[in-house]
Amino acid sequence: MNARVRGIYATALTEALLDAGHEVVDASAPIRRRFDAEFETAPPDARVSTTADRQGVGAHGDPDTVGALRALLTDVGLDALAWADPTPPGTVLDGTVTETLGGGGVVRLRVGDERGGGDDATAEGYLPYGSVEDRIETGDPVRVQVRESAAPWTDRRPELDGSLRAGGGLVALEPGSGTRVDVRNDEAARELSGMLDLLGLEPPEGWRAVWKPPAVDAGTEELRAELDRAVAAAEGLGDAVDTAGGAGVLDDSDLVREVPLARPNAGVWVWFGRESRFALDDRRRKATATMPGHHRVKAGSADASAGVDLAEALCEPDADAAFPFGVVADAFGPAEGDALRLEHGKPDGRLITLGEATVTAVGADGSVTVEREMTGGGTYDGLDVPREAGDVAETSLKEGRWWYPTTYRGRDGAVRGTYVNVCTPVEVFPDAARYVDLHVDVMKHTDGTVERVDDDELRDAEAAGEVPEPLAEKARTVASALENAL
Template sequence: MASNSITGANKGLRNSIQLKEGVRIRGIYSTALTALLLSKGIPIANPSEIIKSRFPEVIDNAIPVVTIKDREDKNGVIILGFSKLFEECTKVIAVIPHVILRKSSIGYYDSVKCKIVAAEGSRYLVEMPGKKTGVLISSQKHEVGDYVNAHVIAPLASTPVLREGLAIVGKFARVYDGRGVSFSRFITDYERRALLLSASYKAKEQGLAVRWRSSANNAPLHEILKELDELISEILKLRKIAARYRETAKLRDGEDISEAIFTFYSKMYLDAIRALRVPTVRFHHYIKRAGSEESQYVDLVEELYDCCSLDCVGQQLLKKAQSNVRRARQITLLHEKLSGETIKMKGDIKDISQEDVFTIVRTVKSEGIYDGLGLEKRPGDVIYTYICPGLPFVVHEYRSAGGTLKGYYININTPAEVFFLEKEKLNAYVWYVDLEIDIVRLKNEKARIIDAEILSGYCSRRLVGKDLYNYAIAVANSLRKHLERRADFEINPINLMRNFTLRTL
């Protein structure tokens, strides 16, 4: 059964309400992103007080239909909203240098018919449209093979998460199968809340729950009530349509959602954009994202700045933040893949050189084959990992339990960012995005570049921009040529990092 007419209905519903639409921005990148969006004529909705003070030209009269907010780790932002303005915002963010942009093929609050594949306690493994796998949260009892109505609540998760029941999204509210009425925390006026609560009873009578969005705080009440009636009508129709399905299918579009990852050079660019509006120390976004005690000083220093170079101040703050890492005994590599998966690798810190090169040691506990190297993995093997803040590669050195060198695997990535969490006194973190292209060096073989075609594929699909693609290729070629000039199989990774010419810090 075709579903195009069903998913298209949601767009028609949104377009029927003609109000000025805008973008709500929150998080550590809000000043820079506000400047970028305003330069393209995109209205800002619900600006914070600090944004109002920095951008007097912003008029707070737009309804937020797109939200841009920090990723949980603050290494980028989530963009969430409706088609036209969503696409405009995405295009603006896509031109930020070295940004990685992931557009989810699954929408936030998409309504789907899914098939139960396996039971896992109160959760079920389900087949979604397009043969995708998801996790369904449900209080109902289901058998393998059952078809269930559900809506997506975590589309960016490595395995999308769904909740049982249909849902429809509007500008002012979400209506879904369930019970209860809830409000955005931005709806603070008690009189407005009372009016919205009263209006919600008509949904309750149909076994529906309502979530009032922040845009319902200031919009004309007659527009809000009109939309609510339309949402209730549409979801009742959708129930009848969904009942006829005995196959997986998308029943209704939710909101578009994308993830923009700001790598090192992205953060530096956003620093420069922010500096056009307010005093900004060098490495502002790098330090703010790190969560160290130095991030608390950045705003104060910028506010009181009057006597010296902000580049110098930023360099000193970054230096102090990174010096904290020397107190750590262990380090966790947050190896984020372009696919969205993050692999965590934990090891003991053996040494930190004067050039801030970390030597991390891990002992192999299982048998197998080393990916990329094609060499046998044995328990007792030792892996030495060398990593330096600001450098776009990580060197992995593989040795047997007796110390015999097996080979090198050099991972090409975005410049490594190191941070230290006060609450975890003995553990430091390194974050980067793996750019897929790597270098392998084995005994009696020349250094060779592998997996360049994977990076090329991501570039073709526009997940990676041409600037970042060319940068990764340049790094790989530079390292390969350096290794080819050396006759000896064994290298000194610390010297390699010390002499690398494309360093950023």
């Protein structure tokens, strides 16, 4: 198989792919400099791209290739977690508009059994008003194509379009006439714009060719073959959509299908935890100078990412040095008095923000203490203690630790209980602490009783494939150690 790789993990993943005997195509200039390898300019079987929040990657393309990439990516580290993408780009889905916003509508999509949820499985998407000819209103049945998907832990929805596109390696077809060239080289653009006449080919009526950047270095026969494939895909997709009642806003809700009309690509989202990021550092170090915590720092913020590049360009990093948490925190945060979000990942891919806390202490060893003032009402989860206005929750975080405690205190300072969350190794970024909750937790009540809870939820998540067996065993080991220590 071959893959195109982009983003902050590109060097490490290129090394992993080449080491496994796979090919990397359309490599960037830095990758070409760092590796003693030949990189073809060819359509990839799949594309691997870093997510916008730099927390992981998405891989999309040929289903078999995506399956192989999923195995390779999750093998990076114990805390690398993967979720199938129910809405990979190019998928044609039916759905119902559930809400209209300022610039478009929210669509409840019928995604079928991609996540094992049966034919009635659904996902949300966003349909801009300008992407469909008709006005859309709540309750409208629609048939749309996914333009851009979204990782499950982000607050974005997949972006949809009411028109169709096909192909996409060297050339894609989209509604329109003429030819469009997506390359910056004017001379190459002029040459490609006349390529259809040279090849003696013509897109189906109502479609136009869009030449992609890799087409610049492709041979004539390769371009012809890619265009033939794109034409066949466009004709097949157009026929299927016409037979099913068209695209965009549908005339009748009876036309809505419970499974995708077309799914030319598969997709997977992979979130890297702290251990995985450091394992990727080791991979990257085989190709180029890499500071300890390279990917951990880059994942924190765009400014931090630029700082890493500068540091590695100016000096040779010591591979055996400890991760300089204090230096990173001093430069980019968090600092005492800052607001820090507690971003609580779930094994099913969702991310829940537990709220913002105020940083009260930061240590060079990676320890960060935060406090939240609680509102009244209800009880503390698991502790069965009433939550009263003015209570304070003090959370003690430590970079790299597989657990963290939160101690609840009343106005008078009296301890109302301690809840210890077992999770993937904590990462304290400039504006948020991140981890994935591993379900099992340990509590200490005010009378000194220690209680372990939610082992059943961990078993269920393991059985569902959300928590791999080695990670589940690690969580149980950590919970047992906490029981004994408390």
